[in-house]
Amino acid sequence: MSSAVTEQIRKEYGAVHAALPASVIEPARRAEAIERLCAQGLPATREENWRYTNLRVLEHVRFAPIETQSQAVPPLPEALPGFVRYVFVDGLLRSGAAGSHPGLTVRSLRTPGPSSSATWGPCPDFPEARLALLNEAFATDALLIEAHANAAPAAIELVFAASAGAQAGASYPRVHVVLEASAELIVLERHMGAPEAASLVNSAVRADVGENARLTHYRLQHCAPRTAWFDTLTAQLAAQARYHLLTVGTGALTARSTVHVRLAGAGAELALSAAALADRQQSHDMYALSEHVAPNTRTTETFRGIASGRARVAFNGKIAVRERAGGSDSRQSLRGLLDGPEAEVDLRPQLEIYTDEVRCSHGATAGKLDQNMLFYLLSRGIAPQTAQHLLKWAFLEDVVAKIECAELRRQIERDLASQMSAAATLKELL
Amino acid sequence: MLKIENLHATVDGKEILKGLELEVPAGEVHAVMGPNGSGKSTLAYVLAGRPGYAVTAGRISFQGQDLLALSPEERARAGVFLGFQYPVEIPGVNNVYLLKAAINAARKQRGEPEVDAFEFLTLVREKMRLMRMDESMLSRGVNEGFSGGEKKRNEILQMLVLEPRLAVLDETDSGLDIDALKIVAHGVNTLRGPQRSLVLVTHYQRLLEHIVPDRVHVLVNGRIVRSGDRTLALELERRGYDWLIGEAA
Ligand SMILES: Nc1ncnc2c1ncn2[C@@H]1O[C@H](COP(=O)(O)OP(=O)(O)OP(=O)(O)O)[C@@H](O)[C@H]1O
Ligand SMILES: [Mg+2]
Numbered sequence: 146m147s148s149a150v151t152e153q154i155r156k157e158y159g160a161v162h163a164a165l166p167a168s169v170i171e172p173a174r175r176a177e178a179i180e181r182l183c184a185q186g187l188p189a190t191r192e193e194n195w196r197y198t199n200l201r202v203l204e205h206v207r208f209a210p211i212e213t214q215s216q217a218v219p220p221l222p223e224a225l226p227g228f229v230r231y232v233f234v235d236g237l238l239r240s241g242a243a244g245s246h247p248g249l250t251v252r253s254l255r256t257p258g259p260s261s262s263a264t265w266g267p268c269p270d271f272p273e274a275r276l277a278l279l280n281e282a283f284a285t286d287a288l289l290i291e292a293h294a295n296a297a298p299a300a301i302e303l304v305f306a307a308s309a310g311a312q313a314g315a316s317y318p319r320v321h322v323v324l325e326a327s328a329e330l331i332v333l334e335r336h337m338g339a340p341e342a343a344s345l346v347n348s349a350v351r352a353d354v355g356e357n358a359r360l361t362h363y364r365l366q367h368c369a370p371r372t373a374w375f376d377t378l379t380a381q382l383a384a385q386a387r388y389h390l391l392t393v394g395t396g397a398l399t400a401r402s403t404v405h406v407r408l409a410g411a412g413a414e415l416a417l418s419a420a421a422l423a424d425r426q427q428s429h430d431m432y433a434l435s436e437h438v439a440p441n442t443r444t445t446e447t448f449r450g451i452a453s454g455r456a457r458v459a460f461n462g463k464i465a466v467r468e469r470a471g472g473s474d475s476r477q478s479l480r481g482l483l484d485g486p487e488a489e490v491d492l493r494p495q496l497e498i499y500t501d502e503v504r505c506s507h508g509a510t511a512g513k514l515d516q517n518m519l520f521y522l523l524s525r526g527i528a529p530q531t532a533q534h535l536l537k538w539a540f541l542e543d544v545v546a547k548i549e550c551a552e553l554r555r556q557i558e559r560d561l562a563s564q565m566s567a568a569a570t571l572k573e574l575l
Numbered sequence: 576m577l578k579i580e581n582l583h584a585t586v587d588g589k590e591i592l593k594g595l596e597l598e599v600p601a602g603e604v605h606a607v608m609g610p611n612g613s614g615k616s617t618l619a620y621v622l623a624g625r626p627g628y629a630v631t632a633g634r635i636s637f638q639g640q641d642l643l644a645l646s647p648e649e650r651a652r653a654g655v656f657l658g659f660q661y662p663v664e665i666p667g668v669n670n671v672y673l674l675k676a677a678i679n680a681a682r683k684q685r686g687e688p689e690v691d692a693f694e695f696l697t698l699v700r701e702k703m704r705l706m707r708m709d710e711s712m713l714s715r716g717v718n719e720g721f722s723g724g725e726k727k728r729n730e731i732l733q734m735l736v737l738e739p740r741l742a743v744l745d746e747t748d749s750g751l752d753i754d755a756l757k758i759v760a761h762g763v764n765t766l767r768g769p770q771r772s773l774v775l776v777t778h779y780q781r782l783l784e785h786i787v788p789d790r791v792h793v794l795v796n797g798r799i800v801r802s803g804d805r806t807l808a809l810e811l812e813r814r815g816y817d818w819l820i821g822e823a824a
Contacts, residue, residue, distance in 0.1 A: 523648045
């Protein structure tokens with residue numbers, strides 16, 4: 146089955162490759178990506194780290210990028226103060242303040258420009274990153290964001306909107322974020338789509354966080370209900386770098402995010418906070434590998450997932466501590482909430498340690514709503530549905546409360562409440 | 576106000592209440608005492624309608640209506656309040672939100688509009704002062720990280736804000752230091768009145784010095800085996816329960 150799909154990919158690539166922009170990715174590298182992908186094969190459900198992903202959707206999609214750009218831009222969320230917004234429709238940059246902001250260079254690689262010292266080397270040989278090869282082969286645009294050394298903190302919002310149906314083709318969001326030493330940047334990524342969009346979205350994001358730099362990275366996945374969203378994020382942290390990655394996923398039919406963070410410099414810190422809210426037939430799956438290769442590095446991981454209806458939510462968090470990563474510290478708190486007899490939550494905390502002198506604590510629990518809490522609220526006169534909404538809300542707050550930008554937090558809270566059909570019962574909180 | 580007749584209740588198939596009779600007229604304070612495991616909390620939970628506590632026989636009437644026909648939230652809105660022996664921590668739901676939601680639920684039931692924001696805060700602040708609670712507790716999660724005594728005060732705060740008709744306080748005095756006991760007792764006393772009734776579950780005569788009960792009942796093995804005036808509590812303090820357990824058997 147998988148080889149039939151790779152053949153399909155090869156065929157579609159053959160038909161369109163001549164038209165793919167060389168300034169985004171050179172033709173030779175695209176060809177190599179296709180070769181590597183076909184040689185390695187697509188991920189399969191029998192593989193340990195793909196067990197919970199709905200990979201069958203790949204049998205029914207078109208891989209070639211959408212050719213004609215739709216004129217329709219889906220309604221965009223309210224702009225946030227302080228954020229500079231860039232809008233991509235079906236993978237192509239549609240609008241955004243081109244050029245430079247103080248201390249910041251942002252440009253689309255589709256229009257050939259000055260060469261940059263920032264390079265996005267070929268995909269690492271990280272076996273889970275295979276879908277990034279697909280992005281590398283087909284990407285029609287790429288955004289390069291460079292925050293220069295010691296520049297003032299900046300905030301950027303990237304909106305990736307899908308407009309077209311599955312027959313029209315796929316889209317390949319591609320972003321490279323580079324923070325030079327001591328830079329500070331907030332990047333907000335939104336993945337969304339028009340209601341009828343049923344396409345494949347396969348994004349690849351790479352972040353290089355320089356020494357003592359600080360990247361806050363918010364990722365909101367609220368794609369249209371029929372979207373298949375695949376995503377590969379790789380990040381490399383230099384000494385004393387801090388990376389806060391916070392993701393909230395509510396949309397898509399199937400969503401899979403693959404994250405690989407290398408804590409490469411001493412004292413680097415990763416805070417990964419993720420919330421998933423899935424209902425009906427949705428499947429949300431995240432695989433996160435945090436690799437400690439330098440001493441005194443730290444990972445703090447928080448996951449909260451709610452599965453309702455027949456939905457499935459999975460989080461597979463692996464923390465690997467290599468030989469030279471003495472003195473490192475890792476904490477994992479993974480929790481799942483089963484909201485209905487047919488829902489499924491799978492949590493897998495994994496720890497792989499090759500050195501002594503490390504501190505780690507992890508906990509993973511999945512269960513139903515706490516009946517004691519529920520009764521306590523009822524005993525105060527609160528309606529059962531409101532009480533349930535409140536408890537689900539409180540559950541996700543473990544992640545949402547970590548959003549420092551108040552306007553963004555409110556936006557996300559409103560979005561979560563409406564996803565839970567709780568906007569009316571929780572209105573006092575919104 | 577409250578009339579319980581021949582109440583039988585089971586938990587996980589095990590019969591805990593075995594023909595309990597209790598009547599609390601409006602305006603009175605009744606104390607329920609009894610050995611550990613005798614069924615005091617079970618009685619409190621049955622009154623509040625906790626799932627899992629099955630009434631297999633008997634009747635409970637509250638202000639003339641069949642209490643057992645009401646769901647837990649309907650009971651609360653009708654004016655039944657349970658002060659938990661072990662108040663539950665609910666991280667992420669803040670105290671002030673809970674108070675407001677609870678008040679509004681009761682108001683909605685009575686066909687009244689939602690509480691005015693200013694009026695509400697004034698009320699809550701006044702009751703907090705009465706309970707000597709720090710206002711910062713309002714923005715914290717419900718009972719989250721509260722000490723044992725703080726949790727009990729928070730129960731009483733909720734009661735004062737909600738002004739129930741019938742309050743069942745399950746060992747609200749345990750875990751309180753001497754000063755806190757006085758504060759809590761004072762709070763409870765402010766709520767006493769001709770149209771309200773109170774059931775105090777306690778192990779200690781000390782609470783009853785501050786909240787003087789009209790009647791004292793002894794619950795042993797799922798039944799009220801003796802009732803009397805406040806001197807019964809003093810007698811229990813002196814003699815323990817053995818003599819009553821013997822009689823009950
Ligand atoms: N789920 C259960 N299954 C079986 N027995 C139970 C269950 N829950 C409570 N019980 C039993 O019911 C009895 C009464 O418990 P209850 O909590 O009402 O006692 P209590 O009088 O409040 O005691 P205490 O003074 O210690 O608070 C106890 O023997 C207890 O073990
Ligand atoms: Mg008890």
